Amino acid sequence: MIACPVDVILVEDMQTRHPVIFPDQNPCIRCEDTPCITACPTDALSLDNLQG
16 A cells, blocks of 8 residues: 555555555556555566456
8 A cells, every 4th residue: 555656555444454446436547667566465466467
């Protein structure tokens, strides 16, 4: 969440601290240097997961 410079990645539940993204409310703008992808410990945000 800290790695997202435009605050797209949020924490919905502070107990579990799982990051969430609500693309219909605040879509990702795909920052040029992709700090979220670099910081993601699970590779969930990998560029390989992008769909056309």
